[in-house]
Amino acid sequence: MTPKFNQVLEPNPEHMQISEVIGHLNQWAPPAYQESYDNSRLIVGDAHTAITGILISLDCTEAVVEEAITKGCNLIVSHHPIVFSGLKSLTGKNYVERTVIKAIKNDIALFSIHTNLDNVHTGVNKKICDLIGLNQTRILAPKSGLLTKLTSFVPLDHREAVLQALYLAGAGSIGNYDQCSFTVEGTGTFRPNASANPYSGQAGEVSTAAESRIEVLLPRHLQSQIVRALQKSHPYEEVAYYLTELSNTHQEVGSGMIGQLTEPMSSTAFLQHLKDTFHLSVIKHTAIHRDQIQKIAVCGGAGSFLLRSAKSAGADVFVTGDFKYHEFFDAEDSILIADIGHYESEVFTKELIYDFLIEKLGNIALNFSEENTNPVKYF
Structure with a gap:
């Protein structure tokens, strides 16, 4: 992806600490809203360290840590956490351990803001809706409790x-x-x-x-x-x-989002719109069963668990990633599933985080990661 913004600002002369950045991010997407399997938090580093620069990425890999070193950034804010569950050793036997070791050796803090950012109404799914051009948006599956x-x-x-x-x-x-x-x-x-x-x-x-x-x-x-x-x-x-x-549902917190196109589109025109908007080489989709569509459900990343919710909400199309073969059958000609890929649906999260931080922090060095961390390749 070519970043929408590529502005590198001078470091804040007041030596803002990592904890201040985390405070803003946690207020936006409270860690309490993350899923039970997730690990959105400060994973590596001392929160009281002064920031030299921030690198914003979708994933955190060895290459992204090396990029942070090159750009003089000592904080990486990524969407996906590098550690999901407890590490029992740090020997460098896999990419997770090597990434963590590299960050520690170079005094680089790693912070992730994952499913909590997926679940807030101003988060990842709202960004997808905005890119597609949807209005009257609302959370698809609001959370209760x-x-x-x-x-x-x-x-x-x-x-x-x-x-x-x-x-x-x-x-x-x-x-x-x-x-x-x-x-x-x-x-x-x-x-x-x-x-x-x-x-x-x-x-x-x-x-x-x-x-x-x-x-x-x-x-x-x-x-x-x-x-x-x-x-x-x-x-x-x-x-x-x-x-x-x-037991009320919280209408501003939950999974996925649904909205409407300003005007109806043909299914094929909408698929082309997705390809152009998300810079896609391919879309996996179910059979086109209706000529005109307008109501669109979305979920960044892996969203097949929301198919029933999208159908119940009357969506014409469900845009997400990571559908398995047999799950495509569940559309049953009542909805068009458009699997645009996990990375492709979420890579614009970098812009989302950038826009938030530049508004909150002002004069601080913000950088987009230029690494394409997508492990899926297309021939």
Whole structure:
């Protein structure tokens, strides 16, 4: 791929640390959203090291580490992690161990942002949708079990201050809306003991207070920091609250994406559009069974597990990679499967990461990896 951007900026004079870059990336695609088999994290290196330059790649291989050395970069941000499971030795017996050894010897940090970037609504699949030209996009298979409801009771004169603290900590966002909450007024009762230091009332006496019951949704991985924000902003010595785990799907987190072309296209014209957009020499696809298509499902990388979801959503075409022979039969003439290849569907992730980092970091040396790490070749 010829990078869309090839700008190399001067290093940040303030000596930004690797941890600051990781902080921005983790806020964008929280590690809590990665799949159980994944290893998105800082794999090699000291997070407190000052950055000399960042190399952005799809994969991390020996050649990519050598490229980082040549370009003076001490941090590689890759989509795919070089280590998926625990290493029991580091003897250089395979490419994984040799890559890790080379990075350690040359003080190069390796960070991956993989299925967590696949699963957020501004991530890999949104990039694919944008390249194809889809609108009205949404997550194809939203995840459940990621949301919690926080309920607490606040005196009326502190309600807004407490809510603002919760919003600032990450609570109260639903899709395109933020600062979302529900409140209802009522009366709280309490009796402080002799050791208490109550906000109102007297020790040993039953008291009442006009309170607001407040409720907000929050991402489960931010639960601890949001509860701390509640306790810090709340005027009571003992803060009454409870957390309720929700089975709701999180509409902004999940696998794949689906959207619509602005205008219908013929199936053959759409396949040619894919070839031109993703610089493909070949597309593996099922039989063309309808003349006009408009609704498109996508999944970067290996997406055959989402075929049923794509069919249920009414997609005309499913664009992904790594379909096996027998899985093509599962289309059953109800959807056009377009297997464009794993590497080909995700190589533009480099641009996605670049755009994010240049906006967040500004004046820091960012480089695209020029290595074609695709292990699949075509004759």
